[in-house]
Amino acid sequence: MFSILRTGLDAANKDLAVISNNIANAGTNGFKKSEAQFEDMYHSHHNRSQEVARGIGVKAIKPRQNFSQGSLQQTNGSLDLAIMGEGFFVLGSPVGRELANQALTYTRDGSFQLDRQGNLVTTDGLPLLGEGQALINIPFKSATDDGEAILTEIKVDNDGTIEATYGLDTKNIVGRIALADFVNEFGLQNIGSARFQETGESGVPTFAAPKEGTLGKLQAGFLEKSNTDITDEIILMLRTQQAFNGCSKMMQSDIDVTKKLSAR
Secondary structure (H helix, E strand, O other), rough: OHHHHHHHHHHHHHHHHHHHHHHOOOOOOOOOOEEEEEEEEEEEEOOOOOOOOOOEEEEEEEEOOOOOOEEEEEEEOOOOEEOEOOEHHHHHHHHEOOOHHOOEEEEOOOEEEEEEOOOEEEOOOOEEHHHHHHHHEEOEEEOOEEEEEEEEEEEEOOOOEEEEOOOOOOOEEEEOEEEOOOOHHHHHHEEEOOEOOOOOOOOOOOEEOOOOOOEEEEEEOOEEOOOHHHHHHHHHHHHHHHHHHHHHHHHHHHHHHHHHHHHH
16 A cells, blocks of 8 residues: 555656646746646556566656647737747757757747847847758848948748848848648657757658648747646646645555554
8 A cells, every 4th residue: 555655646746846847937938838647557477567566556657748829929029939830940059060960959939039140049049940950140231222231120921031121121031930840749858948859759850931731820029928827737736736645644544554553
């Protein structure tokens, strides 16, 4: 009985950790909440399992990501982008490393800005990649009929096309954002900061422009918020805490009974 109750306590602890992480990231752009998963555990010497016999109980398995669409918040920022539908922004290694050796990561957080070299990057400096997984560079100056003009406006269309305006009315297409899609997005590895890496379970990514195939479109001037519902998470936390307390009381009762039997 003691070993069974201990698995219940372990499962409740892991569930609380997942719920706490969801609540802590309720304000993180592009965050996707996780859902703890459990399965019954039964091992004996009569089955073909190579695991050590541990009796009956419950064990936690890999949390399941919930990739439902988060709500959109209007910011009016020209480089704040939200994906409406399927797909992930593709991020490369910090600028300066060899592109051939970069480890790609994927996110739904569309908060971008320009670095000092004109590269489109995240708030912590990872570059947003475009077609062919190349850097997206927006020059601060451009030659015009009247000489040289500075960048005055950036516009991102819903198909990922980036148009830069120099001076009063000189418009140039400076790049196009690419999105990634996966056969099994639930197999992605969550690495924190609302970012993911591909795994054998997710399959290799397919890259395309927004609105192509099953990919969603971009909405400039908006950010996708976390899909965590605080009310739902608090209710789950209360239920989990009750389950933890119940297991604790049962374990204490089991210990008390064992002590009384040992004293006789």
